[in-house]
Amino acid sequence: MGHSAAVWDYRAATEITKDWNGIDQVLLRTPRGSSARVSLHGAQVTSWRNEHGEELLFTSSKAIFKAPKAIRGGIPMCFPQFGNCGSLEQHGFARNRMWAIDENPPPLPGNDSSGKSFIDLVLKSSEEDMKCWPHSFEFRLRVALAADGDLTLISRVRNINGKPFSFSFAYHTYLLVSDISEIRIEGLETLDYLDNLFKKERFTEQGDAITFESEVDRVYLSSPNIIAVLDHEKKRTFVIRKEGLPDVAVWNPWEKKSKSMVDFGDEEYKQMLCVDGAVIEKPVSLKPGEEWTGRLQLSVVPSSFCSDRLGLDRSGL
Numbered sequence: 001m002g003h004s005a006a007v008w009d010y011r012a013a014t015e016i017t018k019d020w021n022g023i024d025q026v027l028l029r030t031p032r033g034s035s036a037r038v039s040l041h042g043a044q045v046t047s048w049r050n051e052h053g054e055e056l057l058f059t060s061s062k063a064i065f066k067a068p069k070a071i072r073g074g075i076p077m078c079f080p081q082f083g084n085c086g087s088l089e090q091h092g093f094a095r096n097r098m099w100a101i102d103e104n105p106p107p108l109p110g111n112d113s114s115g116k117s118f119i120d121l122v123l124k125s126s127e128e129d130m131k132c133w134p135h136s137f138e139f140r141l142r143v144a145l146a147a148d149g150d151l152t153l154i155s156r157v158r159n160i161n162g163k164p165f166s167f168s169f170a171y172h173t174y175l176l177v178s179d180i181s182e183i184r185i186e187g188l189e190t191l192d193y194l195d196n197l198f199k200k201e202r203f204t205e206q207g208d209a210i211t212f213e214s215e216v217d218r219v220y221l222s223s224p225n226i227i228a229v230l231d232h233e234k235k236r237t238f239v240i241r242k243e244g245l246p247d248v249a250v251w252n253p254w255e256k257k258s259k260s261m262v263d264f265g266d267e268e269y270k271q272m273l274c275v276d277g278a279v280i281e282k283p284v285s286l287k288p289g290e291e292w293t294g295r296l297q298l299s300v301v302p303s304s305f306c307s308d309r310l311g312l313d314r315s316g317l
């Protein structure tokens with residue numbers, strides 16, 4: 001693009017535009033041409049592109065672009081509930097709320113934002129939310145795009161309530177893949193998981209890396225902090241690094257469920273896979289004044305880069 005990193009103005013590379021509902025969205029760009037878009041609606045990352053302009057996140061061609069519904073794709077935020085495991089609406093309310101730009105967020109300890117395009121968003125408990133979830137909170141999200149194209153999301157939830165509360169959480173990450181039957185996940189083998197297709201019963205993953213030949217809706221428990229999603233056909237690997245997010249939800253609706261979702265194409269299950277850094281089995285508990293941080297970093301590398309260099313535990317394979 002004719003810019004060198006040394007003179008690249010990261011502030012100027014952060015642009016506010018409008019999304020399909022006329023709602024502000026933030027465009028983040030890097031000198032080499034990677035980009036990401038974040039809508040203030042739900043703080044949903046709706047696009048992440050590499051330096052060649054190729055989209056890396058899935059969005060359904062049938063997605064319904066009508067607030068307050070979250071669109072089918074990108075990275076919706078599930079908070080303060082994942083799935084239907086509580087009294088709230090599926091995946092909680094944060095993905096359906098309007099977030100604000102946080103002009104002056106409290107500093108993020110140990111986080112170096114130099115050389116990154118980033119935006120800070122904030123969601124505070126509203127009176128309406130207090131009716132169904134009576135806890136005052138502040139939820140801050142930083143979305144940062146590094147010069148090498150890595151996308152980082154840092155969530156901070158603070159209890160500003162007089163009493164403790166607990167919540168579950170997920171970055172519901174819709175990865176765009178070439179063909180689901182060519183995909184395998186490394187890093188979850190031998191773990192225990194809760195299977196949503198069997199009333200959340202607990203099983204132990206057997207054998208090798210995870211591959212896909214039917215519907216999958218699972219929560220892998222106490223997972224390592226680095227997971228790789230290998231796309232054999234594209235010869236590239238999504239690397240998911242996480243902190244404060246012990247669980248990994250894995251979802252592909254496959255053929256039958258795809259047909260039952262109005263905002264999802266019948267064949268689109270072949271091009272997507274949700275792999276979510278999450279806190280589900282043991283919800284986060286915060287005392288008054290306490291704060292929780294959950295960090296997710298997404299990268300794409302050529303498949304030849306894996307797995308030893310990523311430090312994945314290959315023992316037993």
Ligand SMILES: O=P(O)(O)OC[C@H]1O[C@H](O)[C@H](O)[C@@H](O)[C@@H]1O
Binds near residue numbers: 083090249251274
């Ligand atoms: O349709 P949504 O509310 O966005 O949920 C989509 C999916 O999210 C998660 O992966 C759940 O485990 C699935 O059971 C659910 O179908």
